[in-house]
Amino acid sequence: MAHPLEMRVLTQGIGEVDLTRIENYEAQGGYAALRKALKQMTPQDVQAEVKKANLRGRGGAGFPAGVKWGFLPDDGRPRYLACNGDESEPGTFNNRMLIEFNPHLLIEGILIAAYAVRASKSFIYLRGEFKKGARVLEDAIEQARAKGYLGDNILGTDFSQEIVVHRGAGAYICGEETGLLSSLEGGRGEPRNKPPFPAVAGLYGMPTVVNNVETLCNVPFIVERGADWFLSIGTENSPGTKLFSVSGMVRRPGNYELPLGITMRELIFDVAGGLLPGRTLKAVQPGGASSPVLLPEHLDLPLDFDTVQKAGSILGTAGVMVFDETVCMVRTALYYADFFSHESCGQCTPCREGTAWTARLLRKIERGQGTMEDVEVLKSLDTLMSGTTICLLSDFSKTFLMSVLKHFPEEFEAHIKGRACLAEQPQEVRSA
Amino acid sequence: MSAENGRAGAERAMENGAAQAAPWWERRAEDVERLIGKYPNSRSAIMGLFWMAQEERGYVSDEDLNWIADKLGLTRGYVDSTITFYSLYHLQPVGKYTIIVCNNVICGLKGSEGLVQELERLLDVKVGGTSADGLFTLQTTGECIAACDGAPALQINQEYFHKVTPERAKLIIERLREGAELEALSEEIGLTKPGAVWEEGD
Numbered sequence: 001m002a003h004p005l006e007m008r009v010l011t012q013g014i015g016e017v018d019l020t021r022i023e024n025y026e027a028q029g030g031y032a033a034l035r036k037a038l039k040q041m042t043p044q045d046v047q048a049e050v051k052k053a054n055l056r057g058r059g060g061a062g063f064p065a066g067v068k069w070g071f072l073p074d075d076g077r078p079r080y081l082a083c084n085g086d087e088s089e090p091g092t093f094n095n096r097m098l099i100e101f102n103p104h105l106l107i108e109g110i111l112i113a114a115y116a117v118r119a120s121k122s123f124i125y126l127r128g129e130f131k132k133g134a135r136v137l138e139d140a141i142e143q144a145r146a147k148g149y150l151g152d153n154i155l156g157t158d159f160s161q162e163i164v165v166h167r168g169a170g171a172y173i174c175g176e177e178t179g180l181l182s183s184l185e186g187g188r189g190e191p192r193n194k195p196p197f198p199a200v201a202g203l204y205g206m207p208t209v210v211n212n213v214e215t216l217c218n219v220p221f222i223v224e225r226g227a228d229w230f231l232s233i234g235t236e237n238s239p240g241t242k243l244f245s246v247s248g249m250v251r252r253p254g255n256y257e258l259p260l261g262i263t264m265r266e267l268i269f270d271v272a273g274g275l276l277p278g279r280t281l282k283a284v285q286p287g288g289a290s291s292p293v294l295l296p297e298h299l300d301l302p303l304d305f306d307t308v309q310k311a312g313s314i315l316g317t318a319g320v321m322v323f324d325e326t327v328c329m330v331r332t333a334l335y336y337a338d339f340f341s342h343e344s345c346g347q348c349t350p351c352r353e354g355t356a357w358t359a360r361l362l363r364k365i366e367r368g369q370g371t372m373e374d375v376e377v378l379k380s381l382d383t384l385m386s387g388t389t390i391c392l393l394s395d396f397s398k399t400f401l402m403s404v405l406k407h408f409p410e411e412f413e414a415h416i417k418g419r420a421c422l423a424e425q426p427q428e429v430r431s432a
Numbered sequence: 433m434s435a436e437n438g439r440a441g442a443e444r445a446m447e448n449g450a451a452q453a454a455p456w457w458e459r460r461a462e463d464v465e466r467l468i469g470k471y472p473n474s475r476s477a478i479m480g481l482f483w484m485a486q487e488e489r490g491y492v493s494d495e496d497l498n499w500i501a502d503k504l505g506l507t508r509g510y511v512d513s514t515i516t517f518y519s520l521y522h523l524q525p526v527g528k529y530t531i532i533v534c535n536n537v538i539c540g541l542k543g544s545e546g547l548v549q550e551l552e553r554l555l556d557v558k559v560g561g562t563s564a565d566g567l568f569t570l571q572t573t574g575e576c577i578a579a580c581d582g583a584p585a586l587q588i589n590q591e592y593f594h595k596v597t598p599e600r601a602k603l604i605i606e607r608l609r610e611g612a613e614l615e616a617l618s619e620e621i622g623l624t625k626p627g628a629v630w631e632e633g634d
Contacts, residue, residue: 090576128520131590164470169518186475188517247538247580254581335537339574
């Protein structure tokens with residue numbers, strides 16, 4: 001049963017009908033938007049509608065998709081559309097649900113977007129772990145082809161499009177759009193210097209649009225119901241719904257589609273069922289591993305792109321991770337440090353060395369062998385690792401750490417001076 | 433059946449026999465060409481070819497890498513540099529099933545360490561090792577596997593299993609030892625449907 005605060009648009013029917021079958025998707029209005037776009041609208045009309053709707057990128061950056069589409073130069077070169085389904089941000093699992101349980105919505109969104117930007121071919125880059133997602137999408141693509149929604153002369157028009165499903169193989173950095181393109185070109189998934197941006201020199205050096213799964217899933221609804229409808233949902237600067245992935249110490253972890261601007265309190269305590277019995281809230285990461293912590297004092301904060309940023313964090317992927325008093329912040333920072341160190345592609349020295357040294361120092365502190373000087377070294381990385389690399393992995397690898405060093409310094413001190421953990425169900429401070 | 437037909441049948445059988453011994457890229461030549469044909473540039477097929485090779489015997493062999501380099505017109509150095517960037521490809525033999533336990537933050541908070549210990553006990557291996565019967569290789573990953581609502585979670589040959597308590601870990605291993613089909617098992621007991629991980633009263 002949907003919670004009354006939920007607003008099911010992209011997730012309509014998930015869990016109730018089998019939307020991997022095209023006839024069920026059509027029965028709830030699926031592919032009507034594609035028909036409308038191809039038969040009643042020019043590509044420019046579609047672009048204008050999506051731009052007017054101010055559809056902000058759901059993959060983390062929040063950049064307006066319609067504006068991004070407008071950056072492609074009109075110079076006669078082939079253009080490509082790449083759907084980013086590399087969903088790897090810790091705490092985030094909403095793309096996976098859309099792919100596995102509503103694949104035709106994604107396909108329809110890609111087809112309309114490809115029409116709008118006049119792409120000659122579209123690609124879905126899936127992380128290697130999404131083997132089931134790849135199966136589901138391949139099957140859905142063949143169903144769509146059989147119905148004339150995909151392939152040559154779609155619905156009798158002169159618009160043709162193929163969608164290629166491409167599986168990665170375990171590399172977080174391939175979610176970064178230029179890393180994704182490097183990987184899709186058949187190489188190491190190493191990010192590239194920007195500019196040039198993918199809009200100008202993307203896949204095989206051609207103009208390329210890279211959009212997240214959830215972003216593209218919004219497109220059919222904007223086309224069918226109009227930008228004004230979309231703008232009526234959410235907040236002024238963050239219109240529409242968002243799939244919040246809620247995990248951690250809550251009773252009902254899961255994906256919830258809600259209007260942007262819902263408060264953190266409503267999300268955690270109403271929709272996600274509240275904390276585990278008898279626990280108290282300690283901190284929340286609103287948007288994946290890269291987001292600085294928010295505190296209980298932020299519970300009434302509306303979760304939209306700009307408000308969360310003003311409060312010192314980022315909405316990011318809306319992977320909301322809830323931590324209670326049993327969670328040790330030193331240990332959590334160590335988990336992330338190990339993660340970022342492993343996932344650094346190694347091209348840039350500040351990132352390759354910085355992430356590795358962060359993990360070493362945190363491991364030393366967590367084990368009760370650290371010094372207060374180590375904490376100062378960690379703090380110094382904030383500037384050393386910011387703005388000094390090709391992509392943002394370096395910058396974002398330490399935002400959580402810096403926020404817990406600021407808000408929970410006593411936990412680091414306790415590990416160092418008392419060789420003890422302050423989390424209330426003490427995870428032992430292990431000896432070397 | 434005429435003698436003619438019988439002879440043709442025998443030839444076919446021989447051909448099939450030869451095909452069994454042929455390398456995957458010959459037996460799956462059509463799949464290979466279809467894969468390469470999907471891309472504007474054949475080099476993009478490299479990851480798909482790695483996956484095909486790995487499906488064949490669980491890892492990508494030296495011979496596979498040579499053939500892929502040759503097929504795509506790339507140097508062996510380029511191919512090696514590419515495959516080693518990605519952690520899901522195996523360059524050494526592994527068990528029939530590779531179990532990868534998520535050890536990112538949420539799975540860590542929800543008991544992934546205990547789960548790993550339980551699997552080590554059940555399979556009588558340490559992380560990184562392969563069970564004596566050759567069925568299971570046990571690994572952990574720091575990469576979040578996008579299953580945080582089902583923490584602690586793991587994948588077996590990239591099929592999901594959510595909320596893997598020690599009891600459920602035991603059940604999964606038992607069922608695979610009995611010969612259960614992996615995809616079907618994930619659907620049956622992997623708790624992979626939305627909301628399937630909630631407990632009574634949640």
